[in-house]
Amino acid sequence: MTNDPNQADTATAALTARDERWQLRIRGLHKSFGGHHVLRGVDLDLERGKTNIIIGGSGQGKSVLMKHLMGLLKPDSGHIWVDGQDIVPLGDVEMSHLRRKFGMVFQYAALFDSMNVVENIAFPLLERYKMSRDEIMERVRDLLGRLDLAGVSGIEQKFPAELSGGQRKRVGLARALIDRPQILLYDEPTTGLDPVATKNVDEMIRRTADDFGVTSVVISHDMASTFRIGDRVAMLHAGQIIANGTAAEVLKSTRPELREFIEISGLVPSSKGPEVRT
Amino acid sequence: MTAASQSASPNQAPAVEPPPLRARLTAIGDVIGAPLKVVLGYLGDHATMLGQAAAWLFRPPFRLKLFLEQMEFVGVGSLPIIVLVGFFSGAVAAQQAIAALEIFGQERFVGATVGLSLAQELAPVFTALMITARAGSGMATELGSMRITEQIDALTTFAVNPVQYLVTPRIVATVLMMPIMTMVFNIVGLFGAYLYSIYLKDIDLGQFIEMYEYWTDPKDYIIGGVKAIVFGGALALAACYQGFNIRGGAKEVGLATTRAVVAGSVSVLVLDYFLIDAFHILWPAAK
Numbered sequence: 001m002t003n004d005p006n007q008a009d010t011a012t013a014a015l016t017a018r019d020e021r022w023q024l025r026i027r028g029l030h031k032s033f034g035g036h037h038v039l040r041g042v043d044l045d046l047e048r049g050k051t052n053i054i055i056g057g058s059g060q061g062k063s064v065l066m067k068h069l070m071g072l073l074k075p076d077s078g079h080i081w082v083d084g085q086d087i088v089p090l091g092d093v094e095m096s097h098l099r100r101k102f103g104m105v106f107q108y109a110a111l112f113d114s115m116n117v118v119e120n121i122a123f124p125l126l127e128r129y130k131m132s133r134d135e136i137m138e139r140v141r142d143l144l145g146r147l148d149l150a151g152v153s154g155i156e157q158k159f160p161a162e163l164s165g166g167q168r169k170r171v172g173l174a175r176a177l178i179d180r181p182q183i184l185l186y187d188e189p190t191t192g193l194d195p196v197a198t199k200n201v202d203e204m205i206r207r208t209a210d211d212f213g214v215t216s217v218v219i220s221h222d223m224a225s226t227f228r229i230g231d232r233v234a235m236l237h238a239g240q241i242i243a244n245g246t247a248a249e250v251l252k253s254t255r256p257e258l259r260e261f262i263e264i265s266g267l268v269p270s271s272k273g274p275e276v277r278t
Numbered sequence: 279m280t281a282a283s284q285s286a287s288p289n290q291a292p293a294v295e296p297p298p299l300r301a302r303l304t305a306i307g308d309v310i311g312a313p314l315k316v317v318l319g320y321l322g323d324h325a326t327m328l329g330q331a332a333a334w335l336f337r338p339p340f341r342l343k344l345f346l347e348q349m350e351f352v353g354v355g356s357l358p359i360i361v362l363v364g365f366f367s368g369a370v371a372a373q374q375a376i377a378a379l380e381i382f383g384q385e386r387f388v389g390a391t392v393g394l395s396l397a398q399e400l401a402p403v404f405t406a407l408m409i410t411a412r413a414g415s416g417m418a419t420e421l422g423s424m425r426i427t428e429q430i431d432a433l434t435t436f437a438v439n440p441v442q443y444l445v446t447p448r449i450v451a452t453v454l455m456m457p458i459m460t461m462v463f464n465i466v467g468l469f470g471a472y473l474y475s476i477y478l479k480d481i482d483l484g485q486f487i488e489m490y491e492y493w494t495d496p497k498d499y500i501i502g503g504v505k506a507i508v509f510g511g512a513l514a515l516a517a518c519y520q521g522f523n524i525r526g527g528a529k530e531v532g533l534a535t536t537r538a539v540v541a542g543s544v545s546v547l548v549l550d551y552f553l554i555d556a557f558h559i560l561w562p563a564a565k
Contacts, residue, residue, distance in 0.1 A: 072434055096437035104435045110428040124436045127339075 019084065023048040023183060023215045024069060029078035031064055038064050039075070040239030046232075051209050051216040053226045053247075055261065056236035062219040063107075065236060066185055069217065070102050071095040082183075100128070103176030103214075104185045108192070109168040111160040117149075117171050118156045124179045143174040146211065147204065166197040173204065177212060184208065186218040190225050198222065202229050223265030227251065235261070327441070327519055328511075331449050334442035344443065348451030352413045352514075353459060359408050360459050361466050367404055368467030369474040371395055376479050385481055389490035392471040397498035398505075401463040402456075403550055406509035409456065410542035414517035417448050418538035421521025422531035430522070445522060449514040456510030457503040464502070497561070505553050512549055513542035 019025070022045040029042040038061040046052040056062045067073040068080060071087055080087050087098060111120050121140045125131055144150045147170045152158075160168060169189060176184060186205060190198040206229045209216045220226050226233055227247050234244040237257045243250055253259065297305075375391040421444060424430050433440045468490075475481040520538040524530045 067431075070435060072431060092439075099435060099437050102435065104432070106428045106432060108427060110432040112429055112432070113423070113427075127436055127438050 019048075021047060023083060024217070025079075025081040026065075026068075027079050029065070029068060029080065030076045031061070031068065031073065032076055038239055039068075039078075042078070042236070042239070042241055044234055044241050044244065046215065046217055048215050049209075049213055050231035051205065051218060051229050052232045052234070053218045053220055053230035054234050054236055055220055055223070055226055057221060057261070060236050061239050062221075062236055063187055066187055066217070066219050069183075069185060070099060070104060100179060101182045102185060103179070103181035103183070105169070105172050105176050105187065105189055107188045109160070109172030111163075111168060111171055111175070113160055116157050116159050117144075117163070120160070120171060121174045121178055123175060128179065139178060140174070143177055147174050149174070164197075165193055166200055169193075169201055170204065173208065177208070177214075180212075181214060183215045183217065184212075186216065186220075188219050188221070190220065190222050198225060199228075201225075205229050223262060323523075324515055324519055327445065327522070328449070328515055330441045331446045331515075331518075334439060334446050335450060337442070341443070341447070344447040345451055348447045349455055351416070352409060352448075352452050353455035356409055356412050356455075356459060357462065359412055360405060360463055363404060363408055364401070364463040364466035365470040367400055367463075368392060368396060368470030368472075371400060371467070372471035372474045372479075376475065376481070385475075385479070386485040387489050387493075388471065388475050388479075388481055389486035389488075390493035393468060393490040393494040394498060396464050396467045396471075397494055397502045399502075399550075401460045401467060402502045402505040402509060403546060405456065405460045405463045405506060406513055406546040407543055409452065409459065409510070410513045410517070410539055410546065413452065414513045414542045415535050415539050417514065417517040418521035418535045419531055421518060422524040422534045425522065425524045426527055426531060440522075445518045448518055449511060452510040452514035453507055454510075456506040460502055460506040461499075464499070501557055501561075505550065508549055508553060509546045512545040516541040516545055 024044075024046040026042055026044045026046075029039050030037070031039040042061075042065060044054075054062055054065065064073065068075055069082075071090065075088060078088070082098065082101065085098070087095065090098060112123065115123065118137070118140055121143060122136045125136050125139070140156075141150065144155065149155050149167065149170050152167065155167075160171070163171065189205065190201050193201060202225050205216060205218065208214065218226075218230070230247045232245065233247050233250040234241050235250070235255075235258050236242075243253050243255050243258045245253075250258065251262065253262075371392045372388055375388045375395075376385050379385045379387055379391070421430075424444070430440045430444070433443055472486065475486055476483050517538040520534040520541065521531075524534050
């Protein structure tokens with residue numbers, strides 16, 4: 001933070017302008033629940049068109065941070081700019097419009113139990129637009145094909161309870177993608193999956209980012225997945241971002257909390273490297 | 279040991295300065311105020327949810343399908359249990375009425391007694407309790423499961439207001455279906471009373487019908503209907519509130535369902551008391 005008002009104005013102007021590189025910018029984000037201070041001044045930039053991973057241990061506030069990005073939670077203080085627009089002061093109606101830029105893939109897919117696969121995937125279109133049934137079905141089937149679900153027998157009429165964990169994730173992703181979002185948020189997408197399914201989901205995230213050109217933001221504590229798919233990696237610890245950089249930079253970090261995370265995961269032997277910029 | 283305590287007699291209790299009046303009043307206020315604050319907060323939260331649900335009823339988009347689905351769930355789905363309970367409640371009411379009226383040799387009044395009891399009390403209250411147990415618990419479980427599996431958050435991400443999508447249809451459907459189900463209860467209950475009285479207790483059919491016709495009139499059914507509407511709103515609100523506001527895991531869903539049934543049943547009985555009073559004031563002949 002600068003004390004020079006001119007510098008402060010310049011910094012704010014830079015954040016509020018649409019930036020070609022950074023699609024989401026977060027500054028000084030604080031959030032408490034009761035007496036529990038979860039986010040303690042988060043500063044983070046998320047790169048357009050890249051896969052940005054936010055890692056951190058359980059209870060460090062990763063999911064809380066993600067819910068702020070989509071306006072599901074309001075911060076106590078701080079700012080979030082999406083394409084230069086500060087979303088914190090937005091009301092419900094403006095926020096509803098802005099949410100069309102986002103798609104969210106929930107930890108356990110959050111598919112609607114009472115709807116079959118087609119109804120789940122088509123839900124955002126049915127709620128937002130007046131589209132013909134044929135047009136909706138065309139988009140649903142296109143996504144089912146692109147996400148390798150078209151070959152599953154009778155998939156369209158299946159209900160969530162009849163799907164495997166991996167299939168549920170794919171249907172959840174299809175639902176998030178159906179309205180062609182610019183930003184895709186994944187909340188711990190590999191939690192509860194076996195190693196093969198985890199690798200498949202990783203490939204799906206990677207391929208989605210490449211095929212659809214979306215900015216991906218992935219919350220994870222799976223370090224193997226993180227370095228397999230991440231372009232940029234940030235670590236949230238004790239409510240603050242303590243490391244942020246490209247995957248290669250973060251891998252060389254000497255921050256003890258990050259080193260411990262990386263070494264316990266078995267990705268690298270214990271070693272010291274240059275400090276990652278924070 | 280201090281000099282002061284050494285000088286005090288061992289049999290003499292140390293002098294304790296009484297707390298100032300303000301401190302005592304604050305302490306009393308805390309004792310009374312804390313639970314009062316909880317109760318008021320609880321009622322306030324319910325009122326807020328009811329207000330939101332009512333406001334969203336008049337704002338587009340209007341999803342008729344959701345209302346019809348809930349009406350089917352609350353109404354058609356509850357029909358078997360209402361018919362079963364209604365039949366036996368009517369028969370039991372007739373059994374008790376005849377047992378009491380026999381003392382005075384006035385069994386012929388059984389049609390009137392059961393008809394009045396069903397119209398004003400038994401039908402709306404028992405129907406509400408049955409709907410609470412079946413549909414209210416179902417609502418709390420469904421909304422609770424949706425909350426813990428993030429389906430409610432998912433709705434928000436698609437710019438769908440969860441209160442409008444989930445709560446409003448459930449409350450409106452219950453309010454609309456409760457009077458209908460109460461009438462079904464009345465009809466089946468009277469049939470149960472009729473079968474018991476005529477075929478098991480040899481009451482004269484003509485007297486049964488004549489007394490029923492003479493002593494009951496439409497206002498009794500209007501009172502029962504109004505009660506049914508109020509009970510429907512209360513039980514559905516209690517169920518939706520409990521399910522919608524779950525925090526935690528699967529265990530919480532079970533607890534919320536229990537709370538929904540308890541809160542729904544208690545509110546039906548408490549409201550019944552106040553509604554009877556209100557009807558007596560507004561409509562003295564309602565006695």
